[in-house]
Amino acid sequence: MNNIKKIIGLLCIILGLLAEYYLITAITSGSLVKNPEENMIFALTVIPVSIPVILGGLVLFGYYAFKGEYDTVE
Amino acid sequence: MASQPVDNKTIWTVIWASSIGTLIEWYDFYIFGTLTAIISIQFFPSENPTAALLAALAAFAAGFIVRPFGALVFGRLGDLVGRKYTFLVTLLLMGLSTFAIGLIPSYKTFAAAPFLVLLLRLVQGLALGGEYGGAATYVSEHVTAEVRGYYTSFIQTTATLGLFLALGVIWITKQQVGTEAFNEWGWRIPFLISAFLVAVSVFIRLRMAESPLFSKIKAEGKISTNPLKESFGNKTNMKMVLLALFGATAGQGVVWYTGQFYANSFIQNTLKVHDDQRVSLMLIAIALATPFFVVFGKWSDKIGRKWIMMAGMLIAVCSYMPIYKTMDSLANETEKTLVPDKSTKMSVMAASTKNPLDIITTTTTYNTYTDDTYIETVTKETKWADATQTTIKPEVKKTVYLSKSNYWMMLFLVFIQIIFVTMVYGPIAAFLVELFPTRIRYSSMSLPYHIGNGIFGGLTPFIATALAATGGAARFNGLYYPIAIAGICLIIGTIFLSNKIDENVED
Numbered sequence: 053m054n055n056i057k058k059i060i061g062l063l064c065i066i067l068g069l070l071a072e073y074y075l076i077t078a079i080t081s082g083s084l085v086k087n088p089e090e091n092m093i094f095a096l097t098v099i100p101v102s103i104p105v106i107l108g109g110l111v112l113f114g115y116y117a118f119k120g121e122y123d124t125v126e
Numbered sequence: 127m128a129s130q131p132v133d134n135k136t137i138w139t140v141i142w143a144s145s146i147g148t149l150i151e152w153y154d155f156y157i158f159g160t161l162t163a164i165i166s167i168q169f170f171p172s173e174n175p176t177a178a179l180l181a182a183l184a185a186f187a188a189g190f191i192v193r194p195f196g197a198l199v200f201g202r203l204g205d206l207v208g209r210k211y212t213f214l215v216t217l218l219l220m221g222l223s224t225f226a227i228g229l230i231p232s233y234k235t236f237a238a239a240p241f242l243v244l245l246l247r248l249v250q251g252l253a254l255g256g257e258y259g260g261a262a263t264y265v266s267e268h269v270t271a272e273v274r275g276y277y278t279s280f281i282q283t284t285a286t287l288g289l290f291l292a293l294g295v296i297w298i299t300k301q302q303v304g305t306e307a308f309n310e311w312g313w314r315i316p317f318l319i320s321a322f323l324v325a326v327s328v329f330i331r332l333r334m335a336e337s338p339l340f341s342k343i344k345a346e347g348k349i350s351t352n353p354l355k356e357s358f359g360n361k362t363n364m365k366m367v368l369l370a371l372f373g374a375t376a377g378q379g380v381v382w383y384t385g386q387f388y389a390n391s392f393i394q395n396t397l398k399v400h401d402d403q404r405v406s407l408m409l410i411a412i413a414l415a416t417p418f419f420v421v422f423g424k425w426s427d428k429i430g431r432k433w434i435m436m437a438g439m440l441i442a443v444c445s446y447m448p449i450y451k452t453m454d455s456l457a458n459e460t461e462k463t464l465v466p467d468k469s470t471k472m473s474v475m476a477a478s479t480k481n482p483l484d485i486i487t488t489t490t491t492y493n494t495y496t497d498d499t500y501i502e503t504v505t506k507e508t509k510w511a512d513a514t515q516t517t518i519k520p521e522v523k524k525t526v527y528l529s530k531s532n533y534w535m536m537l538f539l540v541f542i543q544i545i546f547v548t549m550v551y552g553p554i555a556a557f558l559v560e561l562f563p564t565r566i567r568y569s570s571m572s573l574p575y576h577i578g579n580g581i582f583g584g585l586t587p588f589i590a591t592a593l594a595a596t597g598g599a600a601r602f603n604g605l606y607y608p609i610a611i612a613g614i615c616l617i618i619g620t621i622f623l624s625n626k627i628d629e630n631v632e633d
Binding site for chain 2: 053056057060064067094097098101105109110112113116117121122
């Protein structure tokens, strides 16, 4: 089970980085939302919030899991 | 268990006082979201309706995004000065800001109205961010481990009942004053009613005593001096915060909002079901499903919190697509057979009020289908007197009246989505409470709850609508967002979470 936790940790790091990259490129290129006003709302709300949550949160969670910090959590 | 046994009567008073206040906070929060379309006309420049709606949606999103900040501000306060006074402050802030929105003159007469509305919406978000953690902590710190899931599940019913109350009050007000008057001024009534509801709730809460566990650690001088640092600066606790977020609350948030808000928005905006049918089926589905919060909360005391929550996420992930495709088939005319004998079409031509030489043709089509679904389509087309003027796209308004059997089927499909909500949400207060120690419980449980519920969940209608906006086969694309988030959460929760019930939260 601890090895699975490590693999999931690694996947979370990759997922967090990819998700953040996709979000930022999709929003800045306007491919997620065609309407410019709506896209601006996305840019102003989703990007600043997603950075601490996805990069700071999911990647950190993945890092802890990969390092085996959750191996003994009950 | 609690430091001193609390009698049954006191527990029910605690639950009542906590739940009624939290219910009112949710009501306050949701009337804004439910009335977004009217608010956009009243408070945001009307030259561009899309921009107006988006501006209101931004305010809606802002209401969700500030919730985690409210969790930090009031969580800290709750761990420093106590649960009782903190959730009194959040209740007052919420009530006053809601009441004030109801009093603001429209943009036409007060240019600063949009900014003021946005500001008050942010205050609502902050207040809500502080409320839930306080109520859940307060109740759980009065009860023993074997009934913690059961008693805290009453707090869990409040979010759904708040939506029920918001939809119900709006619907009744609309029926009483008429649609035109409601759009003009009647929409203010649900906001103004809040003042009365909050006053009653504050009165009830003022008579309550502080949580026994908090009082105990306060008497022993064990209160945290810096709850935020202890909660999020301490690696051991931070690991639990991240686990709570990615293993439970993020998935719970998207399931919650998909089952109630996205379902409502899909029936209204995509399927174009008549308002009376939509509101009534939502109300009935919510009323029928709400007791299941308590059922799953109580069951979690016996079998643990984890597997009920995970089962809810699993069923939701697997069934969203078929559910929404079935909902679509119930109202989509392309999948139905027309009965020509029961279908009519009539056109009326009239001069435009702006320029009498321009002719507006209004064509109304009434189509009846073999399954007794009835669709009214009103098309308004303008023929300009000046031939050089650019032709504008005809304005089309479609209203679907579901047949009796389709109505009940639609209701059932919303009901089962709310059942998923009750599975993931019913046990979660007890689960979060058991994860963190008393001295930093308010701060620690509030943040993952509001990031999960507020950000991941609250942005569901917003992101899902954007994903589905490309039209055609993409009308179900919006579901990929909740499916992906709930799926990730399900995997993390299944592997990392413990199903063990913490017998002693007095730590």
